Each structure stands twice: as structure tokens, then as C-alpha cells.
Amino acid sequence: MTTAPRTKSPTNRPRLLLQPMRPRDPDEPHRAASPLELFFDLVFVVAVSLSSQTLHHIESEGHVAAGALSYLMVFFAIWWAWMNFTWFATSFAVDDWLYRIMTILQMGGVLVLAAGAQSAMAHHDFTLVTFGYVIMRLALVGQWLRASHGDPALRGTARRYALGIAVVQAAWIGRLACPPAVGFAVFFVLAAAEVLVPVWAERRGNTAWNARHITERYGLFTLILLGESILAATNAVVEALNEGHSLPRLLAISAGGLATAAGMWWVYFATEHELGDGLRGSLLFGYFHYVIFAAAGAFSAGIEVAIDAADDRTHLSAPVAAGTLTVPVALFIASVWWLTLRRGLNRTGSALVIAGVLVIAAATVIPSAPIPGTTLGVTLAVLACEMCRRPAP
Known part of the structure; x- marks a missing residue:
């Protein structure tokens, strides 16, 4: 591994002068997203x-x-x-x-x-x-x-x-x-x-990474994705209301979508994320988030399809329509568990998270169950995060 001189955070300089672009200290304290x-x-x-x-x-x-x-x-x-x-x-x-x-x-x-x-x-x-x-x-x-x-x-x-x-x-x-x-x-x-x-x-020499800064950046992007999902679902509900669709049914889907998004947020931030050891651990953390991010982004589409299906505005069969919601959420929960949660949960906690993923998957084929089933499965994962942690060493 190549050792390079480390610089502290950028200093105050006249704006028209360029700063030397040297590696920042990977242990720089209080490093936050700019x-x-x-x-x-x-x-x-x-x-x-x-x-x-x-x-x-x-x-x-x-x-x-x-x-x-x-x-x-x-x-x-x-x-x-x-x-x-x-x-x-x-x-x-x-x-x-x-x-x-x-x-x-x-x-x-x-x-x-x-x-x-x-x-x-x-x-x-x-x-x-x-x-x-x-x-x-x-x-x-x-x-x-x-x-x-x-x-x-x-x-x-x-x-x-x-x-x-x-x-x-x-x-x-x-x-x-x-x-x-x-x-x-x-x-x-x-x-x-x-x-x-x-x-x-x-392979020519490792760059210096600030682990806390990286995990904060990934957490912030997860928040953006979940926030976009809530916004998309809200817009879909408003559009459906303007078209005269059933308010109670739309409110139920909206409430379930909010509860699911909140549960996904809870599970992701239930424990501190770590990059792992060396280049391999960092690449695993960075690359595996493709699944997590893509699932979070697809979640909003699933909520909107659920609204369409509730008013017979889709060409999909009930199980396929349900799968547009349940599959992304199940992937999100399972991926976060595999990447981070399993190291901090006891066996009961991991079993409860997996049970939650199976409940979400089962909701795909049970009539009228996608929203409540997804919410229940995410809730089980949240309970596991809060009640089944391994004791601190």
C-alpha cells in the first residue's frame, strides 16, 4: 500500500487560488458531508x-x-x-x-x-x-x-x-x-x-478513505431515495383523488406506504455501518449498495402500481402487481441484514428479520395483502433490530 502525505481539511484561501489536491486525512475528525x-x-x-x-x-x-x-x-x-x-x-x-x-x-x-x-x-x-x-x-x-x-x-x-x-x-x-x-x-x-x-x-496504491464520511454519504443518499418514494406516493394519491377515486382505500395505501418507508429507514439506520477491512471490504460495501439503492428507488413505483391496482387502472394480475411492491422491499430488508445487521443481531434477531422478509414475499400471492403484509414484514425486522441485539463486547 502506498503511503502518501495526508492533508487536513481545506484551509481558507483566496477563492481565485487553486489548492493542492492532496489526499485528505482518513482519520480527520468531524468530517461531514459538505x-x-x-x-x-x-x-x-x-x-x-x-x-x-x-x-x-x-x-x-x-x-x-x-x-x-x-x-x-x-x-x-x-x-x-x-x-x-x-x-x-x-x-x-x-x-x-x-x-x-x-x-x-x-x-x-x-x-x-x-x-x-x-x-x-x-x-x-x-x-x-x-x-x-x-x-x-x-x-x-x-x-x-x-x-x-x-x-x-x-x-x-x-x-x-x-x-x-x-x-x-x-x-x-x-x-x-x-x-x-x-x-x-x-x-x-x-x-x-x-x-x-x-x-x-x-493495485498501484490505495487511496485514503474516511470511513465515517463514506457511511454518512451512503446514509444520506438512502434518505433521499426513501424521501423520493414518499413524495412519489403522495403525488399518486393526490392525482387519484383528483380523479375521484375512493378516499378510504387511498388513505390505507398511503398509510401503509409511509409505515413501510419508515420501517425501511429504521432498519437501515438501526446500527452503524462499517466499510470492512481493506480494499475488499470497501468495495463490498460500495458495490452491494447498488441492490439497496435500486430497491429503495423501485419501492416508490410499487406504491404507485398499488394505487393503480386498487382502482383497476393496470393491466397486471394481482400477484404481479403486488410483486412490484413486495420484491423491492424484501430485497432492501434482506440486503441491509446481510450487509450490516447480521453482525449485530443474535440468532433470534436474524431469524425474525428473515421471517419478516418471508412475510413480505408471501404477501405477493395473498389477495389484498400486499400493503398490510409488507408493513407487517418490515415491522418484524424493526422489532428484531430493537429487541434482539447481541450484547456489546
Whole structure:
């Protein structure tokens, strides 16, 4: 592992002067998300919201499998661009005008991606999504090149990141010229190439990560996803009310959706998240959150489908409609348990969480049970978190 000089948090300097982009101290106390990072996250809400809304419409029209696959493909671009900025920022963030402009440029890429989400998911036209994604990634290439000049000890690692990202972006652009069937297969090849770039780059020397800052950033993004789900469900209820649908039934779905979202929040934040040991543990934490984030984003679509199904405004059978809600929630709970909770729960607690996941899954095939069954399953997981912890060593 390459040892590099560590800098403290950025100092107050004249705004027109650039700060040396050196690794920040991984043990820096009181490291919290910056206003720029929070602003960056909020822009991602647009992309998440539009992809979730499109997923809802595709699912309600009866194309659940196709909608889920296209959603996961678009969400990969959202998640990977967000995650790469987050890990870069925890290691090299400075507060000067160039860093801010490069970050805002990435935000612009997010908006371009968001504008193309519907075309990508509904019509398999990934042109705008690809251009938005490439804008974000090439902006990060510029950041890595700047980091390579700021720290000689990590110059090789930073240049590997810049080279790897740039090559894959050229391939993404080239993919647009492929026939549809070939382009579909190439997508997964390039996605695999993206996730392997950090593995290859870090072999030259490990960058410094502030574990508390990373876990806080992931927690904040989880909050954004759950908040977007509540907003989407609220908008769906308001729209249904304006169309004259049954108020008691809509209130029941709304209450169940809120209780489920609150339970997902409770379970995720029930214990402190840890990155794990070394590069492998950090990659596992970062990469596995794709499942958690994607499930949280799909949850809002499931609530909206439940509202459509309650008023016979969907082409789906009852079990399939239910699955659009139960599957994302079950995946979310099971994934959080596997990644974090199981280390802090006793056997009874883990069994109770698994029982909750099974209750949610069973609610898929029980008539009129998706909302109450999902709420019950999440409640069991919450009880496990509060009542079945292992004693502190």
C-alpha cells in the first residue's frame, strides 16, 4: 500500500487560488458531508425520480420484466456516477473554484441523463443517458488528473483511474453505433469494465478513505431515495383523488406506504455501518449498495402500481402487481441484514428479520395483502433490530 502525505481539511484561501489536491486525512475528525456534496445529491433526485416514474408506467402497462431490466440498466448509470464522485470526494475534496465547477459539470451530466431516462426505459434509446453519463465520468477524469499532479505518491493510482475511466467512456460512445441486440450485450460488458477500474487502479496504491464520511454519504443518499418514494406516493394519491377515486382505500395505501418507508429507514439506520477491512471490504460495501439503492428507488413505483391496482387502472394480475411492491422491499430488508445487521443481531434477531422478509414475499400471492403484509414484514425486522441485539463486547 502506498503511503502518501495526508492533508487536513481545506484551509481558507483566496477563492481565485487553486489548492493542492492532496489526499485528505482518513482519520480527520468531524468530517461531514459538505454543502456541495448535499447539493450534488439533490440533483440526483431528478434522475431517480424520473426513472422511478417511468418504471411505474411501464409496470402498470403490463411490462414488468422489461421495465425492471431497463430500470436496473439506467439506475446503474445513476448509482455508479454518484458512487465514484462520493469516493473521490472523501479522498481528495478541496473547496476551490475549479473543484466546484467540475462538480457542477457532473450535475449537468446528471440532468442530461435524467432527461433521457424515459426514452431509454420505454424505447431502449440510450443516447441521452449515455451522453449524460459520459459528461459526468469525463469530468471525474479531469479531477483524477488534477489529483495526479497534487500528490506524487498516488500519481500512478490517479492516472490509472483517469485512463481506465476515459477508455470505458469511449467504448460507451461506440456502443451507440451497435445494432440493438449487440448493444444490449455490450452494455453488461462495459458495466463490468466500469466496476473493475477501481480494482485495477487501487493495485498501484490505495487511496485514503474516511470511513465515517463514506457511511454518512451512503446514509444520506438512502434518505433521499426513501424521501423520493414518499413524495412519489403522495403525488399518486393526490392525482387519484383528483380523479375521484375512493378516499378510504387511498388513505390505507398511503398509510401503509409511509409505515413501510419508515420501517425501511429504521432498519437501515438501526446500527452503524462499517466499510470492512481493506480494499475488499470497501468495495463490498460500495458495490452491494447498488441492490439497496435500486430497491429503495423501485419501492416508490410499487406504491404507485398499488394505487393503480386498487382502482383497476393496470393491466397486471394481482400477484404481479403486488410483486412490484413486495420484491423491492424484501430485497432492501434482506440486503441491509446481510450487509450490516447480521453482525449485530443474535440468532433470534436474524431469524425474525428473515421471517419478516418471508412475510413480505408471501404477501405477493395473498389477495389484498400486499400493503398490510409488507408493513407487517418490515415491522418484524424493526422489532428484531430493537429487541434482539447481541450484547456489546
